[in-house]
Amino acid sequence: MSTARELYPLGEIPPLGVVPKRMLASLIRRNRYGPPVSAFQLEEVPVPPIGHRQVLVLVMAAGINFNNVWAALGKPVDVIGARQKRGEPEDFHIGGSDASGIAWAVGPGVQHVRVGDPVILSSCRWDEHAPDIRLGADPMTSTSQSVWGYEENWGSFAQFTRVEDFQCLPKPPRLSWEAAACFLLTGATAYRQLLGWPPNTVRPGDPVLIWGGAGGLGSMAIQIVREYGGLPIAVVSDAAKAETCRRLGAVGAIDRRDFDHWGRLPDIDDANAMARWTLGARDFGRRLWDVLGERRNPAIVFEHAGEDTLPTSLYVCDNAGMVVICGGTSGYNADVDLRLLWMRQKRLQGSHYANRQQCLAITRLVAQGRIDPCLSTALSFAETGLAHQLMYENRHPPGNMAVLVNAPRAGLTELPA
Ligand code: NAP
Numbered sequence: 001m002s003t004a005r006e007l008y009p010l011g012e013i014p015p016l017g018v019v020p021k022r023m024l025a026s027l028i029r030r031n032r033y034g035p036p037v038s039a040f041q042l043e044e045v046p047v048p049p050i051g052h053r054q055v056l057v058l059v060m061a062a063g064i065n066f067n068n069v070w071a072a073l074g075k076p077v078d079v080i081g082a083r084q085k086r087g088e089p090e091d092f093h094i095g096g097s098d099a100s101g102i103a104w105a106v107g108p109g110v111q112h113v114r115v116g117d118p119v120i121l122s123s124c125r126w127d128e129h130a131p132d133i134r135l136g137a138d139p140m141t142s143t144s145q146s147v148w149g150y151e152e153n154w155g156s157f158a159q160f161t162r163v164e165d166f167q168c169l170p171k172p173p174r175l176s177w178e179a180a181a182c183f184l185l186t187g188a189t190a191y192r193q194l195l196g197w198p199p200n201t202v203r204p205g206d207p208v209l210i211w212g213g214a215g216g217l218g219s220m221a222i223q224i225v226r227e228y229g230g231l232p233i234a235v236v237s238d239a240a241k242a243e244t245c246r247r248l249g250a251v252g253a254i255d256r257r258d259f260d261h262w263g264r265l266p267d268i269d270d271a272n273a274m275a276r277w278t279l280g281a282r283d284f285g286r287r288l289w290d291v292l293g294e295r296r297n298p299a300i301v302f303e304h305a306g307e308d309t310l311p312t313s314l315y316v317c318d319n320a321g322m323v324v325i326c327g328g329t330s331g332y333n334a335d336v337d338l339r340l341l342w343m344r345q346k347r348l349q350g351s352h353y354a355n356r357q358q359c360l361a362i363t364r365l366v367a368q369g370r371i372d373p374c375l376s377t378a379l380s381f382a383e384t385g386l387a388h389q390l391m392y393e394n395r396h397p398p399g400n401m402a403v404l405v406n407a408p409r410a411g412l413t414e415l416p417a
Pocket of ligand 1: 237
């Protein structure tokens, strides 16, 4: 057995199972909260110890997600402050909620993962002994559930990361490290939104409206809807993204720049403003019918844009249909016209990431080549902040991004200037 060096430079991998004392991480500190490009910086920190049923993973590539845009901004949650209040001493945040890598050390009691296994990592953890889980709750609804690399420290933007054994899934062998690292968070979230809330699941022939069709979630959602026989209609903000959505299987795309009724609903007593808003929403609905080629409303509206779009989502959703939402990129203070909920019996459903079965299901679809992970670009580890900055400014390329940590440099796609 070789003895560990204190630290291995990036690109040099220790002998299998040898764990150094220290590692490089692209991390955030409270005094750097702000634009992601400067909030993330490469620093040296200790490799975290592992406990019962935990696994230390050598990170090959890490996926980029919007949650660490929020972490970098320090808003709406100061993630470091929140953890310190819980009694955790670290004054830094190692983000990253998606990864591919190699299991490098296993704690006592670990099941189904061995040192040397190639794995991808799922972003939610929970206490398997929590009373609600013992009573049969979906672990994603457990009070013990939290997001690794966002609410929890020691995420994937580091040479090593620490996870629970049940967060490890076998890496699809046909995928590169970076493709394997980029899709699980968005793919599994989209899978649960579209298939996890019966009876409002995608059915053959059902129109489904997908906001941000060329984004991380949207690119996965279009493919899932297509795979289950539904008719995906994307919303985008430029022609190139519309083309991407069509290539992924969308029936067509709506350019949201053609409309201006976005944001919160006007005061209900302001008849003129309300009439203007209704006109905007109605025009948007007509455009949807044009794209679809028939006058049918979406059975499911796939939401994550939030404040700007939710009133329109509820307006265009079919009677007894569902608006399913997992985020609020444009804001959280979204208005609901309750009449649409009760008179038209629509459902507004919150959805958050995915349980292990749903993670395995989307991974299987990707492993079988039925769903493309939509890797857009793989940046260097030092560009972790830049990747999040592009996402923050909505200038990132369509699909899902990754950064290479221990993986060798791959052929890169062009980034926007
Ligand atoms: P993304 O790759 O940035 O895609 C989001 C897309 O939304 C963008 O491409 C953009 O497309 C569109 N968009 C941005 N602002 C908009 C606005 N004001 N109105 C309408 N559309 C807008 O991000 P993502 O990975 O898909 O994540 C999207 C959101 O979901 C984030 O807020 C994220 O935190 C959340 N999320 C939550 C979970 C969960 O488990 N709860 C999981 C994943 C993501 P166009 O400009 O082309 O329209």
